[in-house]
Amino acid sequence: MKKQRGIKRAFGDGGIDQRGENVYRLRYRIGGKRFTKTIHGTLGEARKELRALIRAGDTGDHVDPNKLTVSQWIDRWIEAGAPGRKKKKVGQRTLERYEQLLNTHVKPAIGDQALQQLRAAAIDELYASLEGKIAPRTAHHVHVVLGAALGTAHRTRLIAVNPMAHVQQVPNPDAVQPADDEADDLGEGLEETELAALIAGFKASSSLFCIVALAAASGARRNELLALRWTDLDIEKKKLRIERALEQTKKFGIRIKPPKTKRGFRTIDLDDATLAILLVERAKHQRLLSGVPDGTDVDLTLVRLPPKAFLFPAVPERGEDINLTAPRNPRNFSKEFARRASVLGFGSTRFHDLRGIHATALLDAGIPVHRVAERIGDDPAVLLRNYAKRKRAKRADESMSTTLAMIASGFLGS
Known part of the structure; x- marks a missing residue:
């Protein structure tokens, strides 16, 4: 057995006793009271911990390590x-x-x-x-x-x-979901005809239809969609950049943040039908900004939207003008979607399920997993775990662009 040895410290700094290989006991005083703490690590780490404990005593933050609940x-x-x-x-x-x-x-x-x-x-x-x-x-x-x-x-x-x-009894859910905001579960699956019916039912709601259609056509997350700006849309190249997301918390309210991981930063291809819906939505915003009434034939390309104008801005209160740069409330949007979906007979379908439906459709069409994962900003392993069970038949000979056009034409009726 190794002999214990004391390690001298300057007066007032406390002391460190070696109790074994990489085991040290710290001795120090706070307010005239003695404290000890045993740690496992190197001597350098023991010294660092001792300094931290003494500093905590100086600032009033010290808690007896033996009594910390x-x-x-x-x-x-x-x-x-x-x-x-x-x-x-x-x-x-x-x-x-x-x-x-x-x-x-x-x-x-x-x-x-x-x-x-x-x-x-x-x-x-x-x-x-x-x-x-x-x-x-x-x-x-x-x-x-x-x-x-x-x-x-x-x-x-x-x-x-x-x-x-x-621990012997670890809770075992039917489908394990990570405890972070990257979580993506299996969700509710819809056939093509059901998806078409769901999206068609939202056409009567001008404030919801475009978001729902884009979600089904892109696989983007709710908070990514609500953070999109018109400057993210490249009309000529038919591409949409996703480089931010909304975050809604009790402490900060609604704010913009970057995607959680590098995978979240991506550019996705748009099909013609989805692009057409977005252009109609942009024209609405241009008319609102310029005061041009619907039906008036004017060149809207001359109307420039604010650089930070959202595709889906906040819904104005009764009697208020729309603010194109104000973010939409994510939770309120989800509640609106749930109410409308329930009326349409899709009460068990969540908005987040559209992301899973999109990814599953691409996988069913034979699009490689890594390409689908890149499109929706997910980890390929997570994608496989959550959506592999929903895969049906593969059509490996179809390209991504052809498949996207087919999916969009199915639920947009183009």
Whole structure:
């Protein structure tokens, strides 16, 4: 057995005792009170941790590592941006979802337990208590988020062993969905005739039809579509750039952000029918901006829209003029879509399902997985996992452009 040895520090800095190979005990004082903490790592990491503990005492942020509760650690982890293995903060929308899951399901059950004394059995009991009370997928999200929080505690050496490694009853949803805002599940599938009927039913709603049609023809996400500007449309090349998305959070409201991953930045091809619908929508905006009434024959190419004008701006309140540069409320839009879809007899269809329907149609037509993934801004592996079960017949001899035209003509009636 190795002999313990003390490592001298300057007076007032505390002390470090080596307890074994890469195991150190930190000794320090805060407000005249003694504290100790054992960490696993190198001597340099031990020194860094000791400095951090003493600094926390100076700023009033110190918590006895032996008394830190699960709730206190959750609050600290959320405040830090819920960093994961790569030490990156998550988006605000995801952060708020994490906080909701932990506050609602974890804190009431195990929040008062000391973090260093948390055992797998307590987590198993937590999961057992959730059975039948929440959806299996939500229970799995709780597991993923709690695991991420405890994983960070383990990496930062607040706990010597991660109890998640010994959990026996991991919630197992029917279809596992990641706990981040990249999530894409299987969704509701529609045949071509059903899709045509759904989109035709939205023609009576001028504020919804164009978005629904573009979603079905592009596979883009709701928040990507609502962040599109007219400057993103290349009419001559029949292409649409996707380089931003809306984010709606409690803290910041509605704001624009870049796509979460590099895959989100992309340029997609448009078929003639979809492009024609967009041009009709642009003409409406040009008439609104210039005050030219419908039916008046004028050269609208002379009317320039604001550089930051959205394809689908906010719907004005009664008596107010439309503001082409104001973003549309994503949640309100989803509610509008759900209400209209229910009236049309498609109550189980979500707006997000149009993305899956588009990807499935391309896969069925024999378009390679990597090309479909590039088009919808997804990981090929995720795409396969979520949509492979919906693939039917392949027509590998058709090109992407031909397939897009066929899909669009099917539901747009061109």
